[in-house]
Amino acid sequence: MRPISYSRVSDVGTAIGTVAADPHSAFLAGGTNQVDLLRIYVEQPRRLVDINDLPLKQVEELPGGGLRLGGLARMSDVAEHPTVRRRYPMVTESLLLGASPQLRHMASVAGNLMQRVRCTYFRDTEAPCNKRAPGTGCSAMEGVNRGHAVLGTSECCIATHPSDLGVALMALDAVVQTEGPAGQRSIPIDDFYLLPGRTPEREHPLTHGELVTGIDLPPLPVAARSRYIKIRDRESYEFALVAVAVAMSVAGGRIAEIRLALGGVATKPWRARAAERELDGAPATPESFTRAAEAEMAGATPHGMNAFKIELGKRTIVRALTEMAEREGSA
Amino acid sequence: MSPAIGATLNRVDGRYKVRGESRYSAEVPVPNLAHAVVVNAKVASGRITSIDTSEAERATGVLAVLTHRNLGRVANVPRLLPSLAGLAAPGQTFFPMQDETVHYGGQPVAIVVADTIERADHAGTLIRFEYETTPATTLLDQARDRAYVPERIFGGLLPGQGSRGDVAKALAEAEVCVDATYRFAPNHHNPIEMSASTAIWDDVDRLTIYDSTQGPNAVQLTVAELLGLPPISIRVVSHAVGGSFGSKAMVWHHPTLAALAARHVGRPVRLVLTREQMFTSCGHREEQEQRITVGARADGRITALRHHKISLTSPFDDWAEPSLQSAAVAYLNPNYEGVYHLVRGNTITPTFMRAPGEATGMFALECAMDELAERVGIDPLELRMRNYSDTDPESGKPWSSSGLRECLQRAAELFGWHDRDPRPGSRREGQWLIGTGLASALYPVTQPVNPQRAKARIYNDGTAVVEAGVSEFGTGVFTAMTQVAADALGLPVERVRFVGGSSNLPNITAAVGSAGTSAVGSAVHVTACELRDQLIRRAVGDDHSPLHGADPARVEVRDGKMVLADHPDVGETYSDLLHRTMTPDVEVLGTWNPPPQDAGYGIHTFGAQMAEVAVDAELGVVRVRRMVGVFAPGRVLNRKLAHSQLMGGMLWGLGQALMEATRMDPRLGRWANASLADYLVPVNADAPDVVVDTVEMRDDVVNPIGIKGVGEIGVVGAAAAIANAVHHATGRRCYELPITLEKLL
């Protein structure tokens, strides 16, 4: 790790002002990603501004029935919050299926959204990587890419976005609240994540010094009937090969409301809109689920070792929908 | 007093470990300590054309930057010999930083020494290297056409090929033939403690190294040769080792590099490998492919076995883990051919990894056996029974002890094997396809070639200390040796203390190949018996002793008291004797001479593995629901500890079967997943409850305490049982490890 200086701030204004004033500085929240990347020289700020004393740790009711997760609320606290658990079970599940209990105690939900990709070439400072060193090429394209994305890829980058929480938030149309030198912003989660395109180094629209202060979960009755399933090689403590966040209600045998998002397969938490279009109003049957899965993965592009994710993705979508439908049927 | 051997004693060092008080090699407090960091080549083949160390040298706290230009030459690189031999045992016959050539990715090219670990680490990134690269071979598939059959492998200990009978003819005549090729991803040991060496020169030529190793003596002898120093100048200490699994069996570069760095800066130096460096600094299980052809009669009796292996080795050494040994003798089989093929590549020399050779070789055989059972329509258990050999099929000599049939039968009882519907895909629970599989387990018993020594001293208060230079890396050897010594001396375990972990102690070969406990145990037994007998002889020769004039052969020791075997009320304690004769203590140095390599017996450890898996019918996810392993490891010194080690071995087999793989990027010539986040090993949630049992077969041949070892046998066959269970669940055979879910979609 290169030498760094350290400041600790206790109010949002100072935090933003301090980081904004120094192009070589960065916020330090839970540190689980920041310290790791500092140690392997992928992130190289010279100054860390510790924001853990900022009053952004609450989970609060919003007028109109939504919920605001403070940006610095810990993954474990959000996961176990009774209201989150009751109204947005997929959020709880996505958090509890991520990382480990120790990491969940450390990591903030804002930091979780901001975490960098796990691509081995991104983490290897000697390897070409367009995201870390724009213009150097993508080593993953023809490399060890079993974990890489099949959706939302570009010729510049195929790294999978690793967040589980982000997938649930994508399904819920959460809104990211930020505050920066230019003021406060509300950014829909779908806009918060950028596709790699020709600029994979840009992962989100935040400016330097702009801080994620909170995440708003909209009032969404269907979210109470939701779940998050995650498929991986080992039973725990691993990033997803495929993950599905689904909220669904069925009325009269037909799908009345559907929200579907995918993780582990895309360069950003992936809202499965093509599948949703197929499912909206369709009979809650295996045929509909298969058709939806096919529609969503029709746009997928394999890159060698990760080709299986297309089929696995389809089957996991069908599995998630089937289980939700069974639950709805028995409810 | 009931015997200590066989008792379920808690680990004698356990108390320190649960308190965090055991000192591993990077944890010994040393004044004025400096920290060294190794910098590794980022290319796999080529030449360093320039190095700029100026920025690193100017960095705060930096004491030295060493490269091939200023490190100094090593005196002599010893030949590669498994550390069981008791001699110098370098992991490879190449020592880095001697010239500008780069042979493999991760080869050490510089060392930075600084006053703190953070400063050393950062300065290492400030060195600028330029390379002229040459094409590298890092995958088997890149160079199959360059394969050769080595004359000898494994440090020269084993021939490159072997045969008996006429395998071609027998295969041509076989009524049934199974021909299958198995591929194995490279594997890395990944003990949780990363290798570490702390080097302290207390004079120009007196060196102490605290090192994490399976063999302090091997480190001493290897470093001595490399530095051109006599062994008397070097002491190697290893208080506690945080796992090894073979990664610390041979002597790699770091202790010598630490010593050289410490000499250079004139301060003690600690060198701890990083997790990433653990993938390029202490060997690995090599990428390999094995083709097995089994010929059999229609009733399943094997008539021929052809077993070829091709694997990647380094530019320096003809290394292949010995995968053909157990398969060659597992079953009665008159016609056999086994051949190792090697391909030279740009890699560090591969090395031992838990159940070396047999983890892969027996996987291939036992999967082929499962296929044969299906082909001939015989239960897999019955097929093994039918092909059982009560002699070593290679030599025709009897087994010193076997137990294979007993293990299979006992495992079948514990597992409920006989209720099994043999049809693949016949059991389903919701989304899960359920399958069961079994495999035999064999592991050769290797004897040390040199005398093994231990020292025992009894004090006049009746407590005894026993010493030998073995290190404790999780096997429980300190505990087992306490028990062996206690029984031999006739003392309760509380009055015996075992001390190990230093090259200054009586010489013992490295604890490798499951031979550690048998080697040191035999030495401790012989030594403690000698001490006891000496005291008995003193007593019967002392006219003040109640035992005066007794026949020493009729005297035994109970709870520290020497008594007449048939008049236990007549006798005296060790303590009485020593106090009366004004003797503070008595000490003996004992030697166990291992039997000759050709002792007239086939010596193997046997076992049986059974596993039940659930395979997600649509998603391909495999979960192991339960495992049963029954083993015949000879005598069991401590049931609790032995079962733990066997259980750990079986769960290693689970990792091998389902998740462990190191992935090479051939363009970069480097491992692409050199971290514990990316090289997956089982976590708690992956590990089912495991049933372990042992069948104790008396063995008077193998060594005086009748033990064969438990370190490896638990791994052998576990992966095959799982793969066979996956087939039973799904009807699909997997010919490539690990069995990741995409192979079952």
Next chain:
Amino acid sequence: MKSHQAIRTAPAPDSAVVRGPDEVEVRLRVNGTTRRMFIEPRVSLLDALRDRLDLHGTKKGCNQGACGACTVWVDRRRVLACLTLAISCENREITTIEGLAEGDTLHPMQQAFLDADAFQCGYCTPGQIMSAVALLTEGHARDDDEIKEWMSGNLCRCAAYPHIRRAIRRVRDEQGGERASH
């Protein structure tokens, strides 16, 4: 991207105290005792404990947050010391394995690990024990499946996992289920 309402607030100027990058004085409260050291801000809590305070019970297994060997408690919650900067822990209460036993008397979890033979090489053990005690406090040890999942952040390469579960069950049952705490 859609446009958003921009409420202009005046960010405070860079008024935060800058410490480092050279060595600064850091005070940590570890196992009930305040310890003072001069370290660079980049020093991890793990290296501070091991190399500066000679508290080697907390282990380094990966330095990347992937193994759990460095598990300690900060303000009674289990966290990873390798991904924590020591300087960020001022005013926090740090507990390590050395703070668990009461003198010569082992913590019940330490004793249970010993009796269940829940380790072999012992290197991951302090982290496992710190995690296991926290697990009971958190109330995630109701059954074996829960223990498995909530102990999966601690790798044990010797694979003593079934025995680790046995040790945890014993302490849970002795202490009356979820009420158990240190």
